Amino acid sequence: MGSSSTTSSRMLSPLPGSFQPSLKADLRWNSRLASSIKTNAQTKGRIMTKSWTRRRFMASAGLSAIGLGLSSPAAVVSARALFGAEGKGRRVTLLHFTDTHAQLEAHPEYLPGADPEIQMMGGYARLKTAIEEERRNCDGPCFLFDGGDDFQGSGPATWSRGEVVLGPLDALGLDVFVPGNWEPAYGPERFKETMARLSCPVVCYNFHDTESGKRLFEPSVTIERQGVKIAVVGITDIGASKRHPPAEFRGMDTTRMEGLRDFVKALRARERPDLVVALTHTGLSISRQIGREIPEFDVVLSGHSHERTARPILEGEVVVVEPGCFGSFLSRLDVFLGPAGGVVGHEFRLIPILPDRYEEDRTVKALVDSALAPYRARMGEVVGKTESLLMRYDVLENTADDFITDAVREAAKADIGFSNGFRFGAPILPANVTEADLWNLLPMDARLKTGWITGKELKDYLENELELVFSKDPWKLNGGWGPRASGLALLFKARAEKGRRVVSLKVGGRDVEDERRYTIAGCERPGEPIDVICRHRGSHDAEVLPITVHQALRDYFKTHPAIAPRREGRERALDLPSVVFSQDAVLAGGDVYRAATTPSGLPPT
Incomplete structure (x- = not known):
């Protein structure tokens, strides 16, 4: 991970046998998502403009895509090829996963358009191996983010009130965590206790104590690593405290979003970061709206709606991505910082966590086995x-x-x-x-x-x-x-x-x-x-x-x-297809089959 300093006042592998369910005729996901393409852009300073920067031009020309499953290395257009080595700038790597829902081990996963469409994926031990491999292949500082909803989603998680997740999750080496809407599933006292036991900063702008009005966590954290300073603002599911059972969110409120843009502006002025990241658990459509309304963010790493962005989405000059769920994917977003400051380009990969691609990390595997051992008989x-x-x-x-x-x-x-x-x-x-x-x-x-x-x-x-x-x-x-x-x-x-x-x-x-x-x-x-x-x-x-x-x-x-x-x-x-994989594909308008969140096949490894 390299040396770093943190400023915070924070409190594909087929299944055995021949089972290959055929859903393709119903789904009709097709080859129109084609090429895997990496995007670059002109320098974006801290003062946002509506002019046609090179990034916006490239996006309009359809060159912002990294598609799923249908690309070849020859189809990839790199930042170096577009702008030359000097124009590439300093590389900063953002690794991100979210919504693992306590799926500690490999599990069946759905891959529309792949062959087969159901494959074994994920597992914390393989996710750890993938994370470390990406860390070793970074030209600059690398950061790992978790978008929340990890402590609920399985029998062992519920029976242990989230305890089975804590050790394996900590072992992944997180830099920042934002709580999801399901983290308080076992009540507010257990929620606060669990968050306090994480080894990384927990940040959230809109998690408040209803009685005092104070935030439960610091709204942001600033991390400096290898000469690059990033500021991360956490935002959780805004409606969670109203939608969930009242007993889970007793004394807590997630609805207070007032002043967010002013906060980000002040954060930029005070910390003077090279990059400002929103780590959200709001769902992709709301994350995109945040990007539209708060252009002071450079990147939005989205979670909650379990969407898979086959390619990054640009809202103005804000890059928005979401990496699916259950630990089946790890997203890697590389952003390039120009000599005068600001983001000059980005590259994106959605990395499938496959058994034939990644061995299990022995340390994390042992932690998972130990955590699940008391529950194996009941699980089976x-x-x-x-x-x-x-x-x-x-x-x-x-x-x-x-x-x-x-x-x-x-x-x-x-x-x-x-x-x-x-x-x-x-x-x-x-x-x-x-x-x-x-x-x-x-x-x-x-x-x-x-x-x-x-x-x-x-x-x-x-x-x-x-x-x-x-x-x-x-x-x-x-x-x-x-x-x-x-x-x-x-x-x-x-x-x-x-x-x-x-x-x-x-x-x-x-x-x-x-x-x-x-x-x-x-x-x-x-x-x-x-x-x-x-x-x-x-x-x-x-x-x-x-x-x-x-x-x-x-x-x-x-x-x-x-x-x-x-x-x-x-x-x-x-007015919709008979089967709809992506909510955001519908809400974004246009052809749902061309949407960034409508997968087609297996992402390239």
Whole structure:
């Protein structure tokens, strides 16, 4: 890592056998993402302008891309080739991962357009090897950033309240960490304790104590290494304290974003850094908006929405990237600093963490094995069997949530079963389903809750949920997935105006009637009023059932020994493809197949 000083007042490898699920016909991701190209730009000083710099010209000409899987070395245009050796400037390397969700070991991963599309990837021990390899191949200072959501997402993480993650994560050698929305999953006291035990600075501009109004962490940290000074500002999920169960965020608030641009301006003036980085856990669409509204940032390293940027996105002259989730990828962004200051160019790689590419680091492997050892037996318990792939990679319907909501609806004997699910989950292969799989699907258990609502209330609820996913105002986004339900068929227009998206709504195969009552079921969220079911406020005659969602899934397996869920068209958008990998691809407008976040194949190694 080299010597450094820190200024802070901080408190592809195929799966065994021949299993290769064919999703290509449905997905239609194609070769239009083609060339891997590296971008450079003209010097950008601290005073931002709207003039056509060389970076903006190159972006407009389509030369900002590093595509997935279809490039060759001959297609790569380097900064040296474009501007010559003298124009390249000092290189600064930013390594970044995010949203590992306690996936400490290699796991199945979904690679649309690759062959096969499901491959084993990730694992902290291989991620460590990849990090060290990239560090050895740096011409200048190298920094490692973590975008959060690491301590929740698996059975062992929940059973140990995040303890299994701490040792392996620390061993990766982080420089800066920003908390994600799931870090407080085990309550505010445990959250603060865990953050204090990390060996690196934890920074966050918008994590406040509600009583005192003070920040829980320093908003930024400045690091100087090999003569280069960078300032890093942390920003977490703005809506987390309102969206999550109140018990998780008791006494904490993530909504206060006022004054951020003035803060960054003052930081630049005070610290005079060579580079200002926003390390965000806000979702890619909001990260892009931050880049548009605060051009004083040079780079935004995004997390939360589990998007994979095949190539860097330019918002004016701010470079925005996001490296997927689960430790399946490591992003490397090299920026070049000009002699007079400012960024003159950048190069980007999305690096897949593959078993045949990286050996496991022995030290981290031992830490992972030791952390998981007490839980191995429980993880391996078989609870059922699936004969089809359980997938959660979709903004709309997916087979994993179809299974979950079917089980919830059956257990509660309701007309509609809802899922409180989260953005993505690692695929579960057609085989026996284990306790570990169950907790990867739903990392937090909770009792079921049921009640009734009218047809009019159901429509209004769904309109609000769709606005949270497809709002034209990025600041109103809250979550990266559409409604997921059993017993309900929803047809809508994603790009319609707020309150006018629902085109057709059926329950039990019949059109919904405004005055008719429909029973709904979902998960209890600790601290919420009794009448709130899956974010629907005002549910009638609501009651908590003496069964948890995990018990409902196990009971479902008992009555359905072998499940085989398929996409049924439960939630369909008339103005989108039948399968949508990327929320940002929709919100950015244009052809979703050409979007930087629509993958096609395996990134080059």
